[in-house]
Amino acid sequence: MNVAWLWVALGGAAGACARYAALLWLGPALERSALGSYWGVFAVNVAGSFLLGLTLGLVDRGLWPEAARLGFGVGVLGAFTTFSTFSTDLDRLVQRGELGPAALYASLSVGLCLLAAGLGRTVAIWGRA
Template structure:
């Protein structure tokens, strides 16, 4: 049962961190063709998850770190649902090119960030 508590506590912290980051990055969204704040949040989360999984996999961090930080904090911090809703909004406004660029950039940078996080974890 303690695993559930770690995940829930981490999720609450991550959701609060995403809300704060979104507030801090809101000005970027106003000057961009797509939601830069969610892009940056998700890319950072991908990097940190790659790093976390690497460190846990190598035994440098305990399994509870994967639950509390990886599943909890980063699960609450990153957001696929907002990413999807943002894409839908862009498409609904007839901004297909911006939507396609946002989707490709989000997935591409997310994959790159996760790989970089894993590589960093492998070197530590």
């Protein structure tokens, strides 16, 4: 077995636990706000996006080893929030000046994922009948 898989798996377990802990900690404090429990997910997504951007920048500059991209980036932050990956992919397109593809990627990602979520919910409801 390639050791990279182990780093991703261990990081994923840690990231999933960190997400759960963050939501437990943030949830009660934020439920009284306008968006209720959604603020916890929002905070996790923003924090994860920042941490993935930081990780990729440090790896790209040679300050962190490539293994950090897998163990921390894919593993920990991939389980903590997948929105961070979307955000940094979009950022890379923008940084390269590929604004058309960036707009298409953002629009299709949000639009089609929202449609897919609704379709999945609808299919689940059909299963109850």
